[in-house]
Amino acid sequence: MPTRYEDLINELRDELRIRRIGYNRILRLINRQEYEAIMAIVNDTVINHLINEIANEQELIGINVANTFNTLVLLNDLLIIFNEDPQPSLTKARKLFKKKVFINIYDLAAKRYNGRYRTKRLLLSDLQNENTHLRFPLHVAKSHPVLKCFLWKIF
Numbered sequence: 021m022p023t024r025y026e027d028l029i030n031e032l033r034d035e036l037r038i039r040r041i042g043y044n045r046i047l048r049l050i051n052r053q054e055y056e057a058i059m060a061i062v063n064d065t066v067i068n069h070l071i072n073e074i075a076n077e078q079e080l081i082g083i084n085v086a087n088t089f090n091t092l093v094l095l096n097d098l099l100i101i102f103n104e105d106p107q108p109s110l111t112k113a114r115k116l117f118k119k120k121v122f123i124n125i126y127d128l129a130a131k132r133y134n135g136r137y138r139t140k141r142l143l144l145s146d147l148q149n150e151n152t153h154l155r156f157p158l159h160v161a162k163s164h165p166v167l168k169c170f171l172w173k174i175f
Contacts, residue, residue, distance in 0.1 A: 023130045025077045029153050032070045039064070044152055050074055051157040078160050081129045086164035088128075089114060101133050118169035125156040125170050144172055 022030070029047075036043045041062050049058045050071055058071060088094045095113045096106035102121045107113035122137040124147070137143040147155050161167040 023126070025074070025081065025126060025129075028070060028074045028077060032067070032074065035064075035067055035070065036062075039067075046071075047153055051155060053157070053159055078157055081125065082156070082160040082164050082167065085125055085129055086166050089117075089166040089169075098128075114166065114169050124151075124154050125161075125167070126154050140172065 032046070033043050036046060039062065046058060046061065046067075049055075049061075053075075055071070059068075088098065090110070092107075092110050092113060095110065095117065099106055099113060099116060099121070102117075102123075104116055104120050107116055122140050122143045123133070124137075124143065127133075137146065156170065158171075161171055
């Protein structure tokens with residue numbers, strides 16, 4: 021079942037396709053919070069509303085995942101789901117999660133733990149090539165310090 025974020029992204033993609041505007045470019049600008057640049061490309065109330073909703077949803081996802089990573093019990097539950105041992109402290113649990121678990125923030129928030137990525141390289145390749153809409157905005161991740169374990173350099 022698609023999440024609200026996925027529904028909003030699909031709706032934005034459809035609206036941009038109708039208007040013959042590049043989806044990847046707009047999505048990249050949304051993730052960088054370059055709203056004035058988007059307004060220079062397209063100034064439409066429907067698109068602006070979708071962009072606002074997407075930005076709000078990204079912030080909510082960041083808050084929800086950060087809350088999970090601020091609670092040892094919830095983080096240990098996640099580690100168990102990913103076949104890792106529970107840890108005695110939050111710091112150790114976060115370090116183990118960063119080292120051993122490769123998942124996208126959106127998949128984690130949607131509770132899709134299917135193990136799509138076996139390695140960091142597969143995750144990065146997917147985010148760079150096929151699923152660019154699954155790149156989480158850097159400014160949101162940085163506003164929640166516990167999300168550091170999801171920050172990987174995409175080359």
